[in-house]
């Protein structure tokens with residue numbers, strides 16, 4: 001039995017209530033208010049006071065069962081994530097509604113992974129501190145105690161903890177557990193949900209069930225990501241595992257070459273790390289990456305997952321970055337390695353891999369500036385390959401390609 005007991009929101013007061021201490025049978029007005037705090041450090045606050053002003057007309061989640069079973073309210077008219085009646089859309093994975101703020105949280109967080117290879121947040125509410133982990137080796141999903149106790153039945157989380165080899169609500173053969181009903185064709189629903197709600201120029205690829213996942217085929221330009229992909233379980237010896245083609249120079253590569261080597265599912269490219277002797281201007285790497293990406297993309301079967309990532313180890317000029325944003329149709333995000341208070345290394349990343357943006361977009365212009373100021377001392381010892389910094393960004397590919405789950409956790 002694997003169970004994550006680490007608080008997900010970092011150090012902070014553990015204010016999670018023991019749900020069993022509440023009287024489950026008493027569905028009347030409750031003394032418990034669930035506050036939806038942005039930083040997820042506190043999910044539950046117990047206050048026995050009328051003075052507390054509720055942030056929105058939102059229901060104690062324990063009352064969801066009462067509303068559905070006794071008051072005959074449709075579960076599609078309740079946000080199953082927080083209990084609000086102000087429903088803005090349907091939950092893509094389970095029957096039930098979703099309010100606007102829970103929808104945004106879900107869009108931002110569903111594809112976020114921790115370094116242990118499991119998703120960072122609950123697959124139902126996309127928050128939660130203490131998470132139950134699905135033990136199906138092909139699944140990376142987690143569920144919070146609160147969702148499980150509220151929507152399946154009180155006390156379920158405790159039973160799940162006591163079980164060995166618990167398999168989650170999306171992996172179980174039967175679709176219904178208490179009020180929790182898995183939607184039919186939830187992978188289609190999830191894709192439609194992201195395509196409709198996410199402000200992105202790229203469509204989301206439908207996630208692939210484990211029995212249909214193929215080994216990933218990777219084209220890696222200028223920087224090699226073999227080590228990172230091996231440590232994540234995507235590549236390994238043997239024909240059952242992925243395939244990686246690494247090219248240091250693509251000057252003479254033509255479309256026919258790429259077609260011969262492909263098709264590829266992932267094209268990676270990077271500018272050389274600072275401190276490495278290079279003969280080319282930094283912009284050359286961008287143009288060559290874009291050229292080869294076009295070849296690979298046009299060969300990829302339509303609708304099949306096709307991902308790409310371009311990483312700049314802060315060698316592109318501001319003008320180059322503008323060109324990159326135009327060519328790659330998105331603004332970059334900054335990923336940094338912080339040691340204590342000091343940023344040791346940073347890269348700009350353009351990618352269509354899910355969650356790369358939501359995980360790293362929060363950097364302010366001010367902070368970016370401070371990174372660039374620190375650029376000079378960073379240049380002296382050759383910086384590590386940028387691939388090491390972006391490794392965790394590849395974890396969402398576990399929803400699409402075959403991987404070996406024994407590969408994690410791995411040494412850095």
Ligand SMILES: [Zn+2]
Nearest residue numbers: 079082099102
């Ligand atoms: Zn909600």
Ligand SMILES: [Zn+2]
Nearest residue numbers: 122125144147
């Ligand atoms: Zn939850």
Ligand SMILES: [Zn+2]
Nearest residue numbers: 134139168171
């Ligand atoms: Zn599962």
